[in-house]
Amino acid sequence: MNNIAHNYWVIWVTIIIGLLLQIMPWSSSFYIFKPHWLMLILIYWIVALPHRVGITTAFLVGIIIDLFLGTLLGIHAFIFSLIAYLVLFRFQLIRNLALWQQSFIIFGLSICYDLLLLLFQIILYRVITITPLIFFSSFVDGILWAWVFLLLRQIRRCFAID
Amino acid sequence: MKLIFSKSTPLGLRIFLALSFAISLIICDINYQPFTVIRYYLDTAVSPLYFVSNSPLSAFNTLNNLSKTQQELLNENKTLRKQLQMQESDLIRLNALKKENNELRTLLGSPLRHDEYKKVAQVLLADTNPYAYQVTLDKGSREGVFVKQPVVDEKGVVGQIYSTAYNTSRAILICDSQHAIPVQVLRNGLTMVAVGNGCNNDLLLDFLPNNVDIQVGDLLVTSGLGGRFPQGYPVATVSSVKVDEHDSTPIITAAPIADLKRLHYLLLLWNETNKPQVIAPDQETNTNE
Numbered sequence: 381m382n383n384i385a386h387n388y389w390v391i392w393v394t395i396i397i398g399l400l401l402q403i404m405p406w407s408s409s410f411y412i413f414k415p416h417w418l419m420l421i422l423i424y425w426i427v428a429l430p431h432r433v434g435i436t437t438a439f440l441v442g443i444i445i446d447l448f449l450g451t452l453l454g455i456h457a458f459i460f461s462l463i464a465y466l467v468l469f470r471f472q473l474i475r476n477l478a479l480w481q482q483s484f485i486i487f488g489l490s491i492c493y494d495l496l497l498l499l500f501q502i503i504l505y506r507v508i509t510i511t512p513l514i515f516f517s518s519f520v521d522g523i524l525w526a527w528v529f530l531l532l533r534q535i536r537r538c539f540a541i542d
Numbered sequence: 543m544k545l546i547f548s549k550s551t552p553l554g555l556r557i558f559l560a561l562s563f564a565i566s567l568i569i570c571d572i573n574y575q576p577f578t579v580i581r582y583y584l585d586t587a588v589s590p591l592y593f594v595s596n597s598p599l600s601a602f603n604t605l606n607n608l609s610k611t612q613q614e615l616l617n618e619n620k621t622l623r624k625q626l627q628m629q630e631s632d633l634i635r636l637n638a639l640k641k642e643n644n645e646l647r648t649l650l651g652s653p654l655r656h657d658e659y660k661k662v663a664q665v666l667l668a669d670t671n672p673y674a675y676q677v678t679l680d681k682g683s684r685e686g687v688f689v690k691q692p693v694v695d696e697k698g699v700v701g702q703i704y705s706t707a708y709n710t711s712r713a714i715l716i717c718d719s720q721h722a723i724p725v726q727v728l729r730n731g732l733t734m735v736a737v738g739n740g741c742n743n744d745l746l747l748d749f750l751p752n753n754v755d756i757q758v759g760d761l762l763v764t765s766g767l768g769g770r771f772p773q774g775y776p777v778a779t780v781s782s783v784k785v786d787e788h789d790s791t792p793i794i795t796a797a798p799i800a801d802l803k804r805l806h807y808l809l810l811l812w813n814e815t816n817k818p819q820v821i822a823p824d825q826e827t828n829t830n831e
Contacts, residue, residue: 400595403667435553435560442564448667450676450705450712453581454567455746461560468553504572504718 387539391433393534394421395441411512415520416490418445419463423486425534426467428472428509429541431465438464452504459496463489487522496519578705585707586793592666592678592710616650656814658772661685663693665805666710675718675741677701681707690770692811698776698799699723699764700808715802716777722748725777726765730755733765736778741802744781744795754792758783762796772813 398421411443422441425433457464466489467474474485494514571577604673610618644654667678681687691703691715701715714721721738725747732754736745747756760780766773778796786793 398592403592404595404598435556439564444565444588447581447584448591450678452568453571453577454564457567458561458564461557461564465553465557465560504568533779 386539388432390535390539391425391429391542394425394535398422399441399444399448401447413520414517416493416517417522419460419490419493419530420486420521420525421532422460422464423467423489424529426464427471428533428536430468430471434468435461435464450479452500455497455500457496458500459493462496463493466492477527482529483522483525486525487518490518490521491515567755571667574767575758576818581705582707585705585710585712586682589682589707589710596666600760614776638815659812659817660809662810663711663810665686665808667804675715675738675802676704677713677715677808679711679713679808680701680709681810682707684709686812686817687711687810688816693776693802694769694775694809694811695805695807696809697801698778699771699804700802702770703810713808715741716742716798716800719746719803722765723771723777724765725762727756727780728761728763732756733767736762736796739795745778747780747796750794752791756780756783756792756794772811792812 395418398411398418418441422433422438423491426438438460439457442455442460443453445456445460446453472483477485491514494517548698575646589670647654661681663679663681666680679687679693687703689703689704689706693700693702699716701713701718701721703711704714705712715738716723716736717738719738719740719741722735724733725736726733734750734754735748737748739746747762756779762778762780763775764771764773764775764777776799778798780794781797782795784793785791
């Protein structure tokens, strides 16, 4: 038990790194390809350790990202908790899929994320500025997932987080 | 997580609680004024991370500066000096013209124009959210930045301050669909409002008379109406003039002059009345980075 408590901070370190990647300045011409780093990292931890990282963690991370992006407090918290729920609901299924099949699920979740953001935009501001370009970043998410997964699994084994 | 919920708490209940809490937060953030104070402190708490996330870029810039050869620097210095000379020669008569303008205004009984105080701010974060166009600046309420303060760059108007924290602030760009700015046509003084339409599109002009005299290429400057933006800063050039086929109202779009996608250094403006104490008179003249 003691050992487990020791390494729990690694999860938060990866989340903070994800946050930094997420808010890092990004060239505007490649901006549409910007992956949702934080979402990928969060999904990994939920799939790997559903008893440690769950809806509450996702909610907190959402609040933090809301603060950074200047969106209304709660929008990303809503989206992240919902995504966490979707993943938790079927985490055993996701775990047993091949990596490329997981990529498709990530692609779907990422589109979900963008559409929810758009939905909030429409409800709160009553403006529609949809571009089909949001799907590029979801596509990048799907491709990146394999690397994120392998890297984080390495980290998890290294620190024996359980 | 374990502190609040035991393992046996059903998933459905947890998600229900999380979502309802998120929605109530959103509603609070929209409706309740005290929330802006809470946000101020939360923003201040998280702001050091902006500087961390910006550090690779600034390190890269420093490296870039270090790797410049002396010859390059000399050349750069020479061109800058030439530029400065040209601009100073343009400015020679400015003081005389300013005085003359103020005298004429006194004769007409219209309010005098005052000098503005400027301060350079660096963009820490151009927003990643494709639905809101905001930038985070490295100056906050400590430096006297206030909400609704105009933000310009060397070409034209960029936007206005939207929220502040202790040492960072957030500006909304003129192309955000939430933003509107009162403008006038420089050529004939017609006033109208330029409304943002997303940064990939041009601004839309609103509150137009039906037979408006406006041409493609007309320069739009701030009209100073509403008192938020000082008069005369360039905002946009008219890019297309069309007429709606149904009710023959003109549809006019204008392209922003400032390059809103590549913002790096911006200027914050103060006027005479709300100028902060921290700006010394010599500081606002030597603000070139």
